[in-house]
Amino acid sequence: MTVETAPLAHPSVAEAAALQQKAKDHLWMHFSRQEALATGSVPIITRGDGHYIWDAQGKRYFDGISGLFTVNLGHGRRRLGEAAARQVDELGYFPVWGYAHPRAIELADRLAAMAPGDLNRVFFTQGGGDAVETAFKLAKQYYKLIGKGTKHKVISRSIAYHGTPHGALSITGIPGYKMPFEPLVPGAIKVPNTNWYRRHESGFVWNGKGDEEVRFGMWAADMIEQAILMEGPDTVAAVFLEPVQNGGGCFTPPTGYLQRVKEICDRHDVIFVADETITGFGRIGDTFAMSKYGVAPDIITCAKGMSSGYAAIGAAIISDELHEPFETGTTSFLHGYTFGGHPMSAAVALEALDIYEEEQTNAHVREHSPLFRQTLERLKDLPIVGDVRGDGYFFGIELVKDRDTRETFDDEESERLLRGFLSKALWDAGLYCRSDDRGDPVVQVAPPLTSGPAEFDEIEGILRAVLTEALDHL
Numbered sequence: 001m002t003v004e005t006a007p008l009a010h011p012s013v014a015e016a017a018a019l020q021q022k023a024k025d026h027l028w029m030h031f032s033r034q035e036a037l038a039t040g041s042v043p044i045i046t047r048g049d050g051h052y053i054w055d056a057q058g059k060r061y062f063d064g065i066s067g068l069f070t071v072n073l074g075h076g077r078r079r080l081g082e083a084a085a086r087q088v089d090e091l092g093y094f095p096v097w098g099y100a101h102p103r104a105i106e107l108a109d110r111l112a113a114m115a116p117g118d119l120n121r122v123f124f125t126q127g128g129g130d131a132v133e134t135a136f137k138l139a140k141q142y143y144k145l146i147g148k149g150t151k152h153k154v155i156s157r158s159i160a161y162h163g164t165p166h167g168a169l170s171i172t173g174i175p176g177y178k179m180p181f182e183p184l185v186p187g188a189i190k191v192p193n194t195n196w197y198r199r200h201e202s203g204f205v206w207n208g209k210g211d212e213e214v215r216f217g218m219w220a221a222d223m224i225e226q227a228i229l230m231e232g233p234d235t236v237a238a239v240f241l242e243p244v245q246n247g248g249g250c251f252t253p254p255t256g257y258l259q260r261v262k263e264i265c266d267r268h269d270v271i272f273v274a275d276e277t278i279t280g281f282g283r284i285g286d287t288f289a290m291s292k293y294g295v296a297p298d299i300i301t302c303a304k305g306m307s308s309g310y311a312a313i314g315a316a317i318i319s320d321e322l323h324e325p326f327e328t329g330t331t332s333f334l335h336g337y338t339f340g341g342h343p344m345s346a347a348v349a350l351e352a353l354d355i356y357e358e359e360q361t362n363a364h365v366r367e368h369s370p371l372f373r374q375t376l377e378r379l380k381d382l383p384i385v386g387d388v389r390g391d392g393y394f395f396g397i398e399l400v401k402d403r404d405t406r407e408t409f410d411d412e413e414s415e416r417l418l419r420g421f422l423s424k425a426l427w428d429a430g431l432y433c434r435s436d437d438r439g440d441p442v443v444q445v446a447p448p449l450t451s452g453p454a455e456f457d458e459i460e461g462i463l464r465a466v467l468t469e470a471l472d473h474l
Helices: 013-026 035-039 078-090 102-114 128-145 166-171 175-181 196-201 212-231 257-267 320-326 343-358 361-381 411-428 453-473
Strands: 045-049 052-055 060-063 119-125 153-157 188-191 236-241 271-275 299-302 314-319 385-391 394-399 434-436 442-445
Touching (some): 102 119, 119 128, 128 271, 128 299, 128 320, 153 166, 166 175, 196 212, 257 271, 314 320, 343 361, 361 394, 411 453
Parallel strands (some): 153 188, 271 299
Antiparallel strands (some): 052 060, 434 442
16 A cells, blocks of 8 residues: 655654664653564654654654544644744743633633533643543542542443543553552442443343333443442442543443433432543534533543643533532642643643634534444445444444454454554554554544545545455454
């Protein structure tokens, strides 16, 4: 497959070699096997423009996962850099620890207006994991303030990822991510997720009555209530979930599921936290996916697309009710971050929100998402493709050994398929996406929200060629 090269200059051979050596000597990459640096070379990305990125050799790749579900507006948006420069000229840094600055105030006002329900209070963080950590700590302090200090446990879903801080990692439902750092924060309970494709392996049994998908959603929600009752409602502080779960490969909420979860949380006085680190800012076709699905949680955590990845920023958007105990007396939320609400980051986020509105990004995603799904579903004619699932511009393609029986790959086979072949083959073919084994093997695609039919076909064409070749490596 022919891959174009960047039209602009890239590092010389000597410069690229020097970068590789410096990386080998000093760079500790995140969530990466360091052996890759010791025994080979790491791709070094030097430029981005629109839907594409270029490496140090000038080779072009389609950014099929928006950096990390982040660069929603695409690469090379000069307006966002100019907004940062203007802010630096005015005020480069000041914290929001007992003081404020205009950009933090303006951004908080914009986010509160965009959030559903009475989510009117915005606590800025440095990213999504920090926002989850913030929501966890806030829930515990809130219940202490209102005389329910025994409520401290949290419920989240199997294979869900919620971040790396110790509290957020406890909420995360991926055992392999947690074991190296145990003991973690106690009181984190896991319940089934909404993996419709693997529903019969989850314990769900359909009695043949009613719509099966709706019944499955009610069952999955009821597992949350069962966990609350098993632990004791007077001990459970919060339920955390993503509207569309990332870990495991884009599990969407069955009809009525989120509404049922909200009812259960309200019935047992449990805070409902929607982690929209990925799904926020147009990824699902609305500023917040919870608005699209018609449910107002008690807290939304968000980050990534808020600035389209051009500056580090996150937030917990909190209901008036949860803010109320902090409004009087000497009480304060003893929590914060040096760079939370950073003036430059807030300015970039405000500019990104302007672009989303001007370009009607949400409407664009809603209009084109059905075609994106249809394009990816063409891959179902390949024996290795078991399921295509997701919403908006956020899809997972589950890979199977046997499509008829849905037999999956064992750990050794997944290692050989995903890391031994697919990740490198997709990259070599010119597509940056994610090959993930945090559950059954999936390939995830989440292109910039500016993508359209031509880009969908490009993604499908590369996936088709590589997945066809993968059949020879099983």
